[in-house]
Amino acid sequence: MTNDTLLHPTDTDLLAYIDGEVSSIDAQRIAEHMRTCDTCLSTHDRFRACSTSLEDFVGSQVPTAPSSAAAVRRVRPPRLAIVPRDNERRWYTRPSLRAAIIVVGFSAATLAVTPVRGWVIELFRSMGGSAPETVASQSLQLPSAPPIPPLASSSLVSFEPHRGEFTVDFTRSQTRGTLTITAVTGTQATGRIADRGLDDALLVTDSGFRVRNGETTTASYVFGVPSSVTEFIVRVDNRIVLRGTWAQLTNRGKVEIDFAH
Amino acid sequence: MIDVAAQFHAHHEGLLRYLTALTADPDLASDAAQEAFIRLNERPPATSTHLRAWLYRVATNYVIDAARVTARRAELAAHNMDLGEVASGSSPDGELVRSERNALVQSALASLRPGERAVLLMRAQGFAYREIADALEIPMNSIGAIGARGLRKLSARLAPMEAQLR
Numbered sequence: 001m002t003n004d005t006l007l008h009p010t011d012t013d014l015l016a017y018i019d020g021e022v023s024s025i026d027a028q029r030i031a032e033h034m035r036t037c038d039t040c041l042s043t044h045d046r047f048r049a050c051s052t053s054l055e056d057f058v059g060s061q062v063p064t065a066p067s068s069a070a071a072v073r074r075v076r077p078p079r080l081a082i083v084p085r086d087n088e089r090r091w092y093t094r095p096s097l098r099a100a101i102i103v104v105g106f107s108a109a110t111l112a113v114t115p116v117r118g119w120v121i122e123l124f125r126s127m128g129g130s131a132p133e134t135v136a137s138q139s140l141q142l143p144s145a146p147p148i149p150p151l152a153s154s155s156l157v158s159f160e161p162h163r164g165e166f167t168v169d170f171t172r173s174q175t176r177g178t179l180t181i182t183a184v185t186g187t188q189a190t191g192r193i194a195d196r197g198l199d200d201a202l203l204v205t206d207s208g209f210r211v212r213n214g215e216t217t218t219a220s221y222v223f224g225v226p227s228s229v230t231e232f233i234v235r236v237d238n239r240i241v242l243r244g245t246w247a248q249l250t251n252r253g254k255v256e257i258d259f260a261h
Numbered sequence: 262m263i264d265v266a267a268q269f270h271a272h273h274e275g276l277l278r279y280l281t282a283l284t285a286d287p288d289l290a291s292d293a294a295q296e297a298f299i300r301l302n303e304r305p306p307a308t309s310t311h312l313r314a315w316l317y318r319v320a321t322n323y324v325i326d327a328a329r330v331t332a333r334r335a336e337l338a339a340h341n342m343d344l345g346e347v348a349s350g351s352s353p354d355g356e357l358v359r360s361e362r363n364a365l366v367q368s369a370l371a372s373l374r375p376g377e378r379a380v381l382l383m384r385a386q387g388f389a390y391r392e393i394a395d396a397l398e399i400p401m402n403s404i405g406a407i408g409a410r411g412l413r414k415l416s417a418r419l420a421p422m423e424a425q426l427r
Contacts (some may be wrong), residue, residue, distance in 0.1 A: 011409035021390050021405065047409075050416040054385040061281040145392040 014044050263309050265302045272313055282382050293323040314395035330342030369418040
């Protein structure tokens, strides 16, 4: 600000004065000027009132506040939501077909990603209120750096070797599902649960999860109206360790993945 | 290493308020906020200083790109209010007056250029000029001029409308 313009500060000067973005000397000069200049004082007051209205306005924009670490920031309704009717029994819920899918899926995964080493996948399912039963586990040999296998239509899990253990619990109804990750690793890792819809949008939980050495961390992902075309992804240290489609989840199940240390 | 969860808790709500005010489109605002945090997780900035400004920049650019791609102007048009009814009807309670005033502000914001709007909304959230300049990637010495221009336009539109509300 030059001495000439201080006689009448510009609107820019007045705004900077209001925002505390002027030096203390210039602030003092502007304040002294406004004691004797109604025009500049009026502009100053108008700017202040307008600023207050803006602050109130922004403060009134109420976003969907995230809750705790388990919050979902937003659920995007899938474009082709397929919600089973109450009395409809989808083909993949039939026990015989489901068993066949599991066998085919494991066989395909084994053939596609051999040799694999050092991890055991156990798939539990519970029917209704009965306790989960261990389905036949399979020890596979992991190569040192296997590629991420593509998501086969019948495969619940695709994986990449990582240190640690992760347990995934899931529950699902027609309108709501919950995926819970319990992780214990031998080292630090950062994970994230995401959901990918038809338009390839990724929904990201606010927390992901972070595991520290020896500790157990639980992160939950709650989603609405699961769709048969929506894929869920669990990443650890930004690598996909678990993925599948919601349609492949039955009412309740459990996946344990024990990675090589 | 950036603690994305901590940054989310610190900045998400404010960012979403800013984006909602900027776009008047909750879905677009949510998309933009989401994009900012996804980017922070997947392609974080080289330095962790000025992260708030970085998040606002990513989100603001997303909004600008979205508008360009979809050829859609954020629908910040004035709510068609019959101010005569407000003036002559029964006395509105505090909540109604507040929502009407917010509608006026939103309508007035629509008359601003995107840059003016962004500067004023960030300023309303307590951003310093340096942060605004960093977020919007414009020279710091332009912030005052852009803000003053926007406020002049805003106050010119708000004054007569607010007078009718009284």
